[in-house]
Amino acid sequence: MDRYILSVLVNNHSGVLSRIAGLFSRRGYNIDSLSVGTTEDPEVSRMTIVVYGDHTVLEQITKQLAKLIDVLHIKELKRKDSVYRELLLIKVCATQQNRSEVVQITDIFKAKIIDVDAASVSMEITGDQDKLSAFIRLIEPFGIKEIVRTGMSAIGRGDETISDDMNRKEM
Amino acid sequence: MKMRGAKILIECLKEQGVDTVFGFPGGAVLNIYDELYKNSDSIKHILTAHEQGAAHAADGYARATGKVGVCIATSGPGATNLVTGIATAYMDSSPMVAITGNVPVSLLGKDSFQEVDIAGVTMPITKHNYIVKDVKKLAETIREAFYIAQEGRPGPVLIDIPKDVTAFETEYEYAEPKTISRHGELIKEDDLIKALELIKAAKNPVIYAGGGIIRSKASKEFLEFAETIQAPVGVSLMAKGSFPAAHKQYMGMIGMHGSKVANMSVSRSDLLIVIGARFSDRVVSKADRFARKAKILHIDIDPAEINKNIRTYHHVIGDVREVLIKMKGLMKDSYKHEEWMEQIAQWKVKYPIRVTTENQRPRDILVKIHEILGEEAVIVTEVGQHQMWAAQFFKFSKPDTFITSGGLGTMGFGTGAAMGAQLGKPDKQIVSIAGDGSFQMNCNELGTLAKYNIPVVIVLMNNHTLGMVRQWQTLFYDKRYSETNLDHPIKWVQLADAFGVKGLSLSATDDIESVLREAFAANGPVLIDCEIPIDDKVLPMVAPGAPIEDVILSVDPITN
Numbered sequence: 001m002d003r004y005i006l007s008v009l010v011n012n013h014s015g016v017l018s019r020i021a022g023l024f025s026r027r028g029y030n031i032d033s034l035s036v037g038t039t040e041d042p043e044v045s046r047m048t049i050v051v052y053g054d055h056t057v058l059e060q061i062t063k064q065l066a067k068l069i070d071v072l073h074i075k076e077l078k079r080k081d082s083v084y085r086e087l088l089l090i091k092v093c094a095t096q097q098n099r100s101e102v103v104q105i106t107d108i109f110k111a112k113i114i115d116v117d118a119a120s121v122s123m124e125i126t127g128d129q130d131k132l133s134a135f136i137r138l139i140e141p142f143g144i145k146e147i148v149r150t151g152m153s154a155i156g157r158g159d160e161t162i163s164d165d166m167n168r169k170e171m
Numbered sequence: 172m173k174m175r176g177a178k179i180l181i182e183c184l185k186e187q188g189v190d191t192v193f194g195f196p197g198g199a200v201l202n203i204y205d206e207l208y209k210n211s212d213s214i215k216h217i218l219t220a221h222e223q224g225a226a227h228a229a230d231g232y233a234r235a236t237g238k239v240g241v242c243i244a245t246s247g248p249g250a251t252n253l254v255t256g257i258a259t260a261y262m263d264s265s266p267m268v269a270i271t272g273n274v275p276v277s278l279l280g281k282d283s284f285q286e287v288d289i290a291g292v293t294m295p296i297t298k299h300n301y302i303v304k305d306v307k308k309l310a311e312t313i314r315e316a317f318y319i320a321q322e323g324r325p326g327p328v329l330i331d332i333p334k335d336v337t338a339f340e341t342e343y344e345y346a347e348p349k350t351i352s353r354h355g356e357l358i359k360e361d362d363l364i365k366a367l368e369l370i371k372a373a374k375n376p377v378i379y380a381g382g383g384i385i386r387s388k389a390s391k392e393f394l395e396f397a398e399t400i401q402a403p404v405g406v407s408l409m410a411k412g413s414f415p416a417a418h419k420q421y422m423g424m425i426g427m428h429g430s431k432v433a434n435m436s437v438s439r440s441d442l443l444i445v446i447g448a449r450f451s452d453r454v455v456s457k458a459d460r461f462a463r464k465a466k467i468l469h470i471d472i473d474p475a476e477i478n479k480n481i482r483t484y485h486h487v488i489g490d491v492r493e494v495l496i497k498m499k500g501l502m503k504d505s506y507k508h509e510e511w512m513e514q515i516a517q518w519k520v521k522y523p524i525r526v527t528t529e530n531q532r533p534r535d536i537l538v539k540i541h542e543i544l545g546e547e548a549v550i551v552t553e554v555g556q557h558q559m560w561a562a563q564f565f566k567f568s569k570p571d572t573f574i575t576s577g578g579l580g581t582m583g584f585g586t587g588a589a590m591g592a593q594l595g596k597p598d599k600q601i602v603s604i605a606g607d608g609s610f611q612m613n614c615n616e617l618g619t620l621a622k623y624n625i626p627v628v629i630v631l632m633n634n635h636t637l638g639m640v641r642q643w644q645t646l647f648y649d650k651r652y653s654e655t656n657l658d659h660p661i662k663w664v665q666l667a668d669a670f671g672v673k674g675l676s677l678s679a680t681d682d683i684e685s686v687l688r689e690a691f692a693a694n695g696p697v698l699i700d701c702e703i704p705i706d707d708k709v710l711p712m713v714a715p716g717a718p719i720e721d722v723i724l725s726v727d728p729i730t731n
Contacts, residue, residue, distance in 0.1 A: 059478060
């Protein structure tokens, strides 16, 4: 099974998220993460959907999504042409004795400490999934208390935007 | 001009040319019904016994006329009662607009009396749906709903309108309905040329025709296409009527209850030309053995159908009629496959749809109906054995003359759908072929037929059992007839009479023709209770999961 990143422009209505989530669950598509927010156009939201499957599944997902009236455009963002990012918030056990070690790892990964307590440190880190996984692996021995992830967001490299892509395909 | 929401709704229905709606009133739609009352000379409202009947009627109306069917229900239970009807329309791509009332906007989400999130419920069974919370958006929403219901692959759209929105006022201005484009300009010429090359190169091409031909009104173009390329035609249930059954290239249905010739030819074919069909599991059966020697050439309006169930070799996306017209324009050479047609003709003689004692009586009744009414009659069915017999034994030759729930297989579809079809096509005789199991599900609509004197003739194939399920229990469950006996002491003729519908009885020995003629001469709704043997079978049959060429032609050796 391969991983595919889909960037989807949708109408910014209530109910659109449930249409899309419903489509994935009822057709049995594996969804790894879905993140959504408004865009430069307040009428339009952009979703980044990470799906697993083979190419046939991807083809079906794309076509079924395209049938939804609220879906305006779909673009697969391939790794070589895109930047993938995810935000991770993490709370780790850290006592006075080992706090400096935690801070050291934080520095190496360019993570940021956002809260400190007598028994724990909270951090934020952004990056692609490999970087976040590596960070978690190194920080794990200290004892992870909780993790929050946003799911992936992705954007194409270069000057071209997803709207350019949409307009070109409409013509 | 300033108007309240309910009046805007009615005006928008008029814009769309709606003259008949099916529904049932209730608290949340009181304002709408008040406007219907005032506009009863331009829009006829048919009061059904149950909202499900209204949904099936709107669907039947749509299928018979090609226009959008409209049904109206109140909030909560009214809305949920539409669900089966909406799902039925969705599975068979029938254009429908369902309008539901809901509690006022301020009470939404508070578990108010008769509140249901019908937009949430119908999300997977509509092309699109709306909750209109602002009266200023009402007119554009209704117009968009009608457009979506008809554009591309048709389907149902639901509009949920909170009660206060029907009372609020806003400006209304008449608008012409948006033209429904067939998007012929989007069909790629290269795709057509390649398709024609494949057809030319094929030795044993077979056409698998689907309901898309009927939805796109492409029967004429399809007949021409099939005759030009001289390939045999197998159909899905939904394509009955898309191609004349008496034509020498016609082979009958493909699939579970398909003909031996059709199934065999698909299995031997080197090119399967699939037109407006979607490879339903009832056609394909065992997917990895389906047409395994053939390249698949798929022509369909819905890109999502390409490679969904079966991988295609080549495809053309577009409205079937547009595709066929454009393809004709590009034909240069001869595409005939005469030798192959010769072979098919021989098979047709060798393997006719056999008339066995296993379905003699229902067949005699159906053939007689066909004989009396000819090709113009519209046949509506419920779901089960009688449905398959109707599909097999009527020689349909025109589109929109066979109305059946193919995709969802909805028992209880027939009476409502026949009512809708009859109102849409008042000059045609509508016959509903029913089974006693299916008919019982919505027999309350007999009252509606009587109230409006809708002259539908219901032919009830009464075998006192759920025949299709019993057939499976006989063949695959060692005759353990679990809960399929319908030995209720229902007197159907008296039931019809109680509803104000003429009831006739056709016993196993009665003369079929005289009873049928009496029914068709009645000028009003009639129910004929036709006694048929309990163990009649639908044959041929392919066992579930078996490859389609493994056709069971008779079950006598198995049952013995």
